Amino acid sequence: MRVVEAFCAAYGASPGTVWHAPGRVNLIGEHTDYNDGFVLPFAVPWGVTAAVTPRADGIVRLLSLQADGGPITLASRAESTGWTRYVVGVLAMLGDSVSGADIAIDGDVPRGAGLSSSAALEVAVASALNDLHDLGMTPMEIALLGQKAENDFVGMPCGIMDQAASALCEEGHALFLDCRSLASRNIPLDLASHGLAMLIIDTHVHHEHASGEYAKRRAECESAARKLGVPALRDVTDLAAALGLLQGDERKRTMHVVTENHRVEALIGLLRAGAVTEIGALLNASHLSLRDQYEVSSPELDVAVEAAVKGGARGARMTGGGFGGSAIALVPVDRLDRVQESVAAAYAERGFQAPRFLPATPARGAHRV
Structure with missing residues (x-):
């Protein structure tokens, strides 16, 4: 070794x-x-x-x-x-x-x-x-x-x-x-048994303000929770009422966090029901929320997601802290080439650096070797 x-x-x-x-x-x-x-x-x-x-x-x-x-x-x-x-x-x-x-x-x-x-x-x-x-x-x-x-x-x-x-x-x-x-x-x-693959699309982009914006988002969430009188935004049970008490960025951050928690639970329900092919819509919704409500996406991530779906992915979203990094796309195995070609062409058209594609299967956690 x-x-x-x-x-x-x-x-x-x-x-x-x-x-x-x-x-x-x-x-x-x-x-x-x-x-x-x-x-x-x-x-x-x-x-x-x-x-x-x-x-x-x-x-x-x-x-x-x-x-x-x-x-x-x-x-x-x-x-x-x-x-x-x-x-x-x-x-x-x-x-x-x-x-x-x-x-x-x-x-x-x-x-x-x-x-x-x-x-x-x-x-x-x-x-x-x-x-x-x-x-x-x-x-x-x-x-x-x-x-x-x-x-x-x-x-x-x-x-x-x-x-x-x-x-x-x-x-x-x-x-x-x-x-x-x-x-x-x-x-x-188990993606393979459903004819699916998870494609990571590495944008090769990392915006320098990412760490400062991450800390800012966290502070906004904590401030919103204090104003709502809850320990954390996870505890918001009446979203409409909560949004009525907040303004500006804190309102948007709260909307994302509360709805994203619901999306996690909904996706787990689909996996348990064996409806793996149906989770793509939740990935799409998550990306739109991260883009519009949490404001942590980037042009490169947005183009990757849009082009992947256009190329045949069942769903896609940015993943990680944002401001660059990677997107993921749920792709039928027989459309992998088409999705990659669609994203690569969209990047070339906009003059972005060519992305890197990394098919990923769920792996084992920490272990002695």
């Missing part, structure tokens, strides 16, 4: 353990996680593999096969920058349980596609340390640790969805997660 060979070459010994954690794509339930709502992600075939050995001297040595140069040695947490902050954040959240570590990282999550490579990195490292130190953390506890590292150390106010998907998903399933209670169950998502 490439990461083991790199670990041995860099540190002169074999790693104590090796763990893989996947990225994720969200089938539906966008920007609902930090509103205590419902999400339905599934793990993708790409992820991060971490080879790890503990150290007793508090020093952290980090090697990434995707970064130039040799190992980075960090004598203190304050020295971490860039991608290393996600790893050091996990170590920091473990506190006295872990003194230091030698770590080598290898990842194949398509960069910039919005498939949560950061969560995969956090979960892979946390799972390896949990294994090495016999900490006894459950997969959900590992997910929460990764989220806390990203919130408190990296400074990104993300919800729990990405880390939970990376830690808990099962192959061939999507993960239904209640982001308040953290109750979860894997729902069968």
Whole structure:
């Protein structure tokens, strides 16, 4: 294995353990996680593999096969920058349980596609340390640790969805997660038996204001919940009455969150009924809400969705935080080429960079390799 060979070459010994954690794509339930709502992600075939050995001297040595140069040695947490902050954040959240570590990282999550490579990195490292130190953390506890590292150390106010998907998903399933209670169950998502495929359309675009706008959306939701007198927008039961008490952006954000939670539950109902081919309309509705009410789409995402549906997809929507990244399209297998041609032509017509197409099947969550 490439990461083991790199670990041995860099540190002169074999790693104590090796763990893989996947990225994720969200089938539906966008920007609902930090509103205590419902999400339905599934793990993708790409992820991060971490080879790890503990150290007793508090020093952290980090090697990434995707970064130039040799190992980075960090004598203190304050020295971490860039991608290393996600790893050091996990170590920091473990506190006295872990003194230091030698770590080598290898990842194949398509960069910039919005498939949560950061969560995969956090979960892979946390799972390896949990294994090495016999900490006894459950997969959900590992997910929460990764989220806390990203919130408190990296400074990104993300919800729990990405880390939970990376830690808990099962192959061939999507993960239904209640982001308040953290109750979860894997729902069968057998696309192939219905002649369908999930196509990820990577726009190659990531707008620089994404993180600031993400934080702004979260603040707007929290403000709206306070004005409505509820703990979170998930608790709104009379949408019409709630909208009558709000104005402007807070009104629009509330409309999206409440209706998106309903779409998650409706989609699960269709999956349980075996009506997989019928979920496309919910994907379309989710995208329109994200575009018009939550305002986190982009021209590239909108064109991808519109062209995919025009080319024969049963439904499509942006996925992830927005402002770029990827869209997903539910496509009959015999129309995959036509859908890709339709999107590629629409991009070329507008002078956009050619998109990347990634057919994805629901993969396994974090595991030792």
